[in-house]
Amino acid sequence: MTTATAAKETLGFQAEVQQLLHLMIHSLYSNKEIFLRELISNASDACDKLRFEAMGKPELFEGDGDLKVRLSYDKAARTLTISDNGIGMSRDEAVRHLGTIAKSGTKEFFSSLTGDSQKDSHLIGQFGVGFYSSFIVADKVTVISRRAGLPAGEGVKWESAGLGDYTVEAVDKAGRGTDIVLHLKEGEDEFLSAWTLKSLVRKYSDHIVLPIVMKKEEWDQEKGESVVKDEDETVNQASALWTRPKAEISDDEYKAFYKHVAHDFEDPLAWVHAKVEGTKEYTQLLYIPGRAPFDMWDRGQDGGVRHGVKLYVKRVFIMDDAKKLMPSYLRFVRGLVDSNDLPLNVSREILQESREIDTIRGGCVKRVLGMLEGLANSDEQTDKDKYATFWKEFGKVLKEGVGEDFANKERIAGLLRFASTHTDAADETVSLADYVARMKDGQEKIYYVTADTFAAAKNSPHLEVFRKKGIEVLLLSDRVDEWVVGHLTEFDGKPLQSVAKGGLDLGKLEDEEEKKAAEKVADEFKDLTEKVKGALGDKVKDVRITLRLTDSPACLVSDEHDVSGNLARILKQVGQQAPAYQPILEINPEHPAVVRLKGEAEAQFNDWAHLLFEQAILAEGGQLEDPAGFVKRMNALMLAISGK
Incomplete structure (x- = not known):
């Protein structure tokens, strides 16, 4: 280890971290106990990641494959410690994960904050609180970690009081994983109680698959106090919630599990839990969030958007963000799939070619669409309200499915x-x-x-x-x-x-008299339409009389198989090469402006013709190529009409 690596450094937080810490302390204080849920959830994820990496590198277990999360406290020192023997962090990872917010949508998140603590608490929850929730109850946080596979001398100690900076230095750490030590603020002694900690674990983290352990405590009658024994007790059920019968799982348990698996602060909108049996056996537990995440439209380095379904095989975590399990237009779905048929050493490459995954994906899509149909077509007002919320949050994403999922196009159209x-x-x-x-x-x-x-x-x-x-x-x-x-x-x-x-x-809907009248008017105005077309040149594909207008003098339309004006504008705005857009100008023969144009002298005819065309562009939300020319023509015609 070099001296430079071992030296203690003081580094500044990313500006967004400072903002989040300030908001965390002031906006979420009324929900302060959620810090424990967040830290336990992160510890569980770290163990899952180790288990996944160790499939290809079993030496990462370092002889200890018994993964767990441990809670301990020291009343005298007023510290609470959350430990795990998961993947751990190197020095660079500690700086990257704890000193910056790399989450997509950060800018949009902060721009959405209102300054109202009650409202902002929901936004902060939507963004995800994670590690920084530690500072709700702690005035100093110490993190000691070592990444699995690194030598004991390459541990890292990260420490901060949650203000503008933090320190990082190299330390010796015999065991892999991470210890988070919270130096509690005055008035937070309730978290130095075994009874309180066990209650919070059962309330928020009972569903965690890994055992959450504490040292066993027993009441000593002679001493009149609890005595800590040198043996562990597991304080959560430590069983996979999704493997239990649905009848045995309460709504509160489903909601708590969602908050763990989705790292969300709010309750889900709806969920579906099903065990599929037959040629392929797998379990689905899929959720619709109550709000869209801030990175819903973000496309990462690989050009894809983030998905939220985890893959398990025989209750063993395999991977986050399993894109093959859910199509892009359902990327808002959170939850997991647990397969009994896939091999434990399945890789992302194998998933691309797996028929089993294709079958699971198809089943998951049908289940989610069925859940949405149940809400949309329900006679219950609460379900209708839920679907209205869903549509507000995720409707634009679901619309993508019309072009992406031919097999389910009709079902999607109905939604x-x-x-x-x-x-x-x-x-x-x-x-x-x-x-x-x-x-x-x-x-x-x-x-x-x-x-x-x-x-x-x-x-x-x-x-x-x-x-x-x-x-x-x-x-x-x-x-x-x-x-x-x-x-x-x-x-x-x-x-x-x-x-x-x-x-x-x-x-x-159009009677014969209207059709005949339209043909007659078209003949009467044939000379005018040809003259306007000549004045506008290649700006238009054609000029014709229309009866679709009652109040406006003119409008633009596209030929049936041509690109629409709106699509042409959209493609141009996103920097794509749009097909040539040459609209048809339709004019209203009953409008005074068109009547005036019919009798206009040659000198001003071109200006009138261009003015009608430009007004039609503006009326449909388009932009003029020559705004100054439009203003000049408008001024000239107004002066001519006024006789000045």
Whole structure:
């Protein structure tokens, strides 16, 4: 060991850690006992990781394969210690894990905080509290750790008072694993009690598979006090919760296990627990969180988003983040799968080609979709409210499944929710089944409009004739909606039709007189449309008369198989090469501006034509290529109209 490595160093916390520590102490103090749950959960994870790594390197056990978590306290020193003989940390890992927050979504997390302790406590829980919860009850924390496989002389001691910095130095540590020593604040002596610690373990951590041990205590009648014996007792059930019959597991136990497996502070929204028997045997315990994590949209170094299902084989932990167990559009699901058929030495590479995993994945997807259908289609208001919460938090992610999971596309479509002209606000949504049930007699299509925002969709000029006829239109304003309608072409035998694509075809909802009137007007305005097309040149694919407008002078539409204006804008915003977008300009023959244009002199005709086109772009949420030119034309025409 070099002198430089052994030297004691003082390092500064990452700025986000300082913020989190301050918030932890002030916002979570009323829930201070959760620190023990968090530290025990981390210790359990460390043991799971050792067990996984030791499959390929059994020497990491160092002759001790009896994994456990230990609690001990010293009343005189006023310290509480949580120890494990898991994977441990090297010096660099201690600095990286304890001095910084590498979690995705950190910036968004802090920007969401309000300064209200009660509200922020939920956000902090959503972000995850982990190791830093130690400082809720401790004014100093000492961590002594050694990574499995490193020599005893390469242990590390990390220490901090939770202020602006921490120290780190090399120490000797005979056993692998981690000891976290909490130097308790004044007034926290309740955690120096065996009865209190055992109660908290049974309340929060009874489901931990590893034994949580303490030294046994017995009451000494002569001394009138508890005496610590030199023998261990296990204070939790230390059995895999998911292997127990469902009838024996309470809701509180399910919720406590979720908080452990998901590292979440809040209760789950729903869960499903099932044992699958047959050609493949496995157990599923899958949860829907109550809130979306901050890194829901984060794509890591490998370009993939984080998943939350753990894989066990015969109750032995194999891996976190088992991506093959759940498709990307269900990445919000938390929980575990325990297989009886996979080999214990299964690797990530083997998983990629495993038929057993494909079978398990298919079963898990069906189970989750069934759970969501149960909430969505329930007659119980509490279930309906849960589904509304689910949709608010995870709806955009679920929509991805329409294009990703062909086998379950219809089931996913039944779970989708959209705003519509039938509702008043963006968060008031309808299902496709609701829409179909309300379709007018003779209506053959499900109509929708896409836009950048709910307001832009709701106020789209394309809706004018549909409002006039009382036809409901879905208002799609999420970016992913363009992906959805690109893959979902029909529902319940009814084709989906954009109101901004192709010619206006209302089918049986449009009578013969209207069609004849439209043809007659088109003939009357043929010279005008050709003249406008000549003025606009290659900016437009065509110019034609429309009857889809009642109040607006003009709108833009795309040919049936061309890219929509909204999709073209989205692709451009994310830096992708969009197909050439050449819209069709439709003009309203009854609008005063169009009537004025028909009789306009040649000198100002081009300005009027461009103005109609540019207004149509703005009306659908687009951006002008030449805003200054638009302003100049607008000013010139206003002055001409005013006679100045």
